[in-house]
Amino acid sequence: MLFAVGGGGDPERHRPLLDHxxxxxxxxxxxxxxxxxxxxxxxxxxxxxxxxxxxxxxxxAPDAEVAVIGHSIGAWAGLCLAGATPWSKEGEPLDVPRDSRVSRLVLYTPPAGWFAAPGALDAVKVPILAYVGELDTFVPASEVEVLKTAPAEVDLRVVPKAGHFSFVHVPPPGMDEDPEFDRDRFLAAMVDETYEFVTTG
Known part of the structure; x- marks a missing residue:
């Protein structure tokens, strides 16, 4: 399993997921x-x-199967490896590295607006499990809908009352959750669902 951390750069914030x-x-x-x-x-x-x-x-190994799990910009990077082509604000396709070993993607709050151009996801054919928070102000849930244009099996889940950092076990300081969001319960379920998706099928 390859874990692609978000903008903070520290995978230790996701330690329970990695340890599982x-x-x-x-x-x-x-x-x-x-x-x-x-x-x-x-x-x-x-x-x-x-x-x-x-x-x-x-x-x-060159013939290994690699499941990529990523949060935020890490999820974006995982999509790039799986064949997605990001586009610049100027409307130009951007050259990114690929890796044919990517076999599955689990994406937490992927900034999918980079892939809104027609055909940007045409080469992404591996199964995708994607989560986005209903209350995410960084990556709106509507933005992630574009993943459904990929010629892949896409399971997109909008998590009620969740925000951008609800998918991080140790969120940045000062990040408050909606009082109706049961963070611990969600994270436990997310780890189980992620593991099941990666290891079955």
Whole structure:
């Protein structure tokens, strides 16, 4: 399992998820990255994410099957590896690395607006389980609907009362949840659902 962390760059914030896979005997690769600040980030900063994921797989067998699980910009990077083509604000397709070993994608709050151009997801054919929070102000649930244009099996789940960081076991300081959202219960279910999706079918 390759875990692609979000903008904060620290996979330790997802430790219970990673440990669940490790405990079941799976190889887990979860590289760290420098913090990404969207307001100041350049294209090279974004491109460093899928490039770093490919580098992290350098010692993995060429015929291995790799499930990619990612949060936010990590989910974006996972889509790139699986064949998606992001488009710039200027309306140009962007060149990103691919990896034919990607066999499944689990995407938490993927910023799918990068892939809204016609045909941007045509090469993504692996099964996808995607989550987005009903109250996410960074990635609106409507934005993620574009994933359904991929020629793949797509299970898209909009989580009631969840926000952008509801999928992180240790969220950034000051991130409050909706009082109706049972965070611990959701995260436990999310880990189980993620594992089942990755290991069955």
């Amino acid at each position: 896979f490790t405990a079941q005997g799976h190889q887990v690769i979860a590289p760290s990255f420098p913090r990404l600040h969207p307001q100041q980030a350049t294209w090279d900063d974004y491109l460093a994410r899928p490039l770093g994921l490919v580098e992290a797989l350098r010692d993995v």
